Amino acid sequence: MKPLPDPSRRALLGAAAALAATPALAQRSYGPNAGPQRYPDPDIIASDPRRFTAKLGNSAITRLHTGMGWAEGPAWHATGRFLIWSDIPNDECLRLVEEDLTTHRRFRSPSGYSNGNTFDREGRQIAFRHFHRDVARYERDGRVTVLADRGPDGAFNAPNDGVVHPEDGALWFTDPGYGGLMDYEGNRVPESARSPRPFIKEAIYRIDAQSGQVAKVADDVFKPNGLCFSPDYRTLYVADTGRSHYPDAASQIWAYEVDGPRLRNPRRFAEMTLDGRTGMVDGIRCDESGNVWAAMGWVGEGYDGVHIFAPDGARIGQIRLPEICANLCFGGTRRNRLFMCASQSLYMVPVETRGAHFC
Numbered sequence: 001m002k003p004l005p006d007p008s009r010r011a012l013l014g015a016a017a018a019l020a021a022t023p024a025l026a027q028r029s030y031g032p033n034a035g036p037q038r039y040p041d042p043d044i045i046a047s048d049p050r051r052f053t054a055k056l057g058n059s060a061i062t063r064l065h066t067g068m069g070w071a072e073g074p075a076w077h078a079t080g081r082f083l084i085w086s087d088i089p090n091d092e093c094l095r096l097v098e099e100d101l102t103t104h105r106r107f108r109s110p111s112g113y114s115n116g117n118t119f120d121r122e123g124r125q126i127a128f129r130h131f132h133r134d135v136a137r138y139e140r141d142g143r144v145t146v147l148a149d150r151g152p153d154g155a156f157n158a159p160n161d162g163v164v165h166p167e168d169g170a171l172w173f174t175d176p177g178y179g180g181l182m183d184y185e186g187n188r189v190p191e192s193a194r195s196p197r198p199f200i201k202e203a204i205y206r207i208d209a210q211s212g213q214v215a216k217v218a219d220d221v222f223k224p225n226g227l228c229f230s231p232d233y234r235t236l237y238v239a240d241t242g243r244s245h246y247p248d249a250a251s252q253i254w255a256y257e258v259d260g261p262r263l264r265n266p267r268r269f270a271e272m273t274l275d276g277r278t279g280m281v282d283g284i285r286c287d288e289s290g291n292v293w294a295a296m297g298w299v300g301e302g303y304d305g306v307h308i309f310a311p312d313g314a315r316i317g318q319i320r321l322p323e324i325c326a327n328l329c330f331g332g333t334r335r336n337r338l339f340m341c342a343s344q345s346l347y348m349v350p351v352e353t354r355g356a357h358f359c
Contacts, residue, residue: 030063030322030345037061043305043320044349051310052317054287054353061319061349064096065103070185071341072283073117073128073161076331078358080123083331085341086114088130088185093117096339096346098332103346112136113179113186116161116226116283116327119358121169128159130179130186135159135171135207147171148207148214157198158186161226161283161327165233166358169209170261176202176223176241196223196245204238206261217263218256222249226283226327230311231290231356234258237269239281239294251278253294253309270313272296279303283327283341286356291316295340297324306340321347330355 028043029035037060044061046052069089076083081098084107093108108114112129114136119125125138126147133156134149150156158179164171179186180198189198203219204227218224222242229236236256242249255269270292272281279299284292290311297304305321306328323343331339335355340347 028322030066041349045318045320046316047318048310048314048316051314052291052308054291054308054351055317056350056352059350061321061347064101064346064348065094066345068094068344068346070326071343071346072115072326074283074327074329074331074339074341074346075117075119075125076329076335076339076355077119077123077125078333078335081333083329083339084108084117084125085327085339085346086111086117086127088113088115088179091131093127101348108138115159115179115185116173118162118164118171120164120171121166121358126162126164126171128162128173130158133158133180133187135162135173147212148205151175151200151203151205151214152216153200153203155199157200157202160224163228163357165229167233171207171209172204172217172227172236173207174202174204174221174224174227174238175200176225178223202242204263208261215261217261218266220266221254222246224254226281226295228284228286228292229258229357230286231288236263237284237286237292239284241280241282243278243280251280253281253284253292253313268313270294270309270315272307274303274307274315274318277303281307282325283329285329287330287351287353288356289353290356291353293328293338295325295328295342297326297342305342306338319349 040057041060068087073086083096091110093111095107113131114127116128135147137145157177162173225241226239238254251272253269256263281294283295292309306319308317325342
């Protein structure tokens with residue numbers, strides 16, 4: 001430990017107080033018999049307090065459910081007041097109801113090893129299914145409609161995550177192919193064909209709501225993963241997890257200008273290195289102020305969790321979790337609860353902002 005620059009009693013007391021207010025992450029317990037968490041929660045960090053105003057002094061991170069294989073794809077249904085999410089390896093979709101925050105299994109079972117989920121303007125669930133390598137919609141009468149299973153270049157690798165544009169109903173989604181690389185989360189391609197790219201070039205797609213036509217809108221990203229719109233829908237942010245398989249891939253979030261049904265002017269929005277350590281970003285969401293909330297992981301204690309980036313790409317806050325965070329969404333009646341799918345568990349924390357979009 002470096003010596004304090006000021007040996008005065010005030011400096012010593014200040015340093016001691018700062019250390020006491022920031023206990024190591026490993027000391028915290030999330031078990032069913034864990035004691036209450038003292039406010040403010042030390043694992044919600046405002047690295048730029050002036051810009052990160054969503055932190056509440058009297059809210060704490062809560063683990064709502066655990067025991068899953070790999071939790072993914074949270075989506076909030078505003079009318080039904082419930083959250084759904086995927087446990088990919090166990091081939092099911094779970095549901096949490098707002099009234100008492102209880103979890104109910106087998107909402108969808110089998111789920112087609114679905115990864116991401118979202119809802120359209122009519123409240124119908126849309127799932128991005130690894131096993132079937134398609135995008136499916138669950139209708140009100142219980143039928144399942146396959147919206148797309150191939151693009152201009154052929155059958156998809158394994159669609160991953162998507163968002164609906166509320167103005168025209170178009171569905172934008174990514175196809176990084178992870179579900180085609182392993183049976184654990186999907187349907188592994190034959191051994192002779194295994195590669196970082198199961199079938200076709202990883203890309204971003206758009207399904208037109210009126211015609212159903214599938215268009216490839218970008219393939220600059222090594223492995224496009226989570227995605228979200230800015231509050232004004234003029235920018236599409238896309239997480240790149242290509243570092244998992246491509247040595248030349250940068251760990252970053254891309255930003256595209258949305259030009260009607262097209263994307264243009266790709267640029268780096270934010271990179272994922274913190275204190276010399278670089279992880280990967282997965283699911284992302286925007287709040288009403290245009291900040292990007294990013295599910296982060298694959299580094300370890302003090303890094304894994306959620307990182308918050310201002311509209312200019314600067315990291316302004318962090319939520320530390322004891323597990324790798326794969327995806328997240330805003331929910332609750334006022335969209336001011338942040339739900340986080342992190343490896344084996346579902347976490348939640350109230351925040352002083354709201355999700356920018358309806359799902």
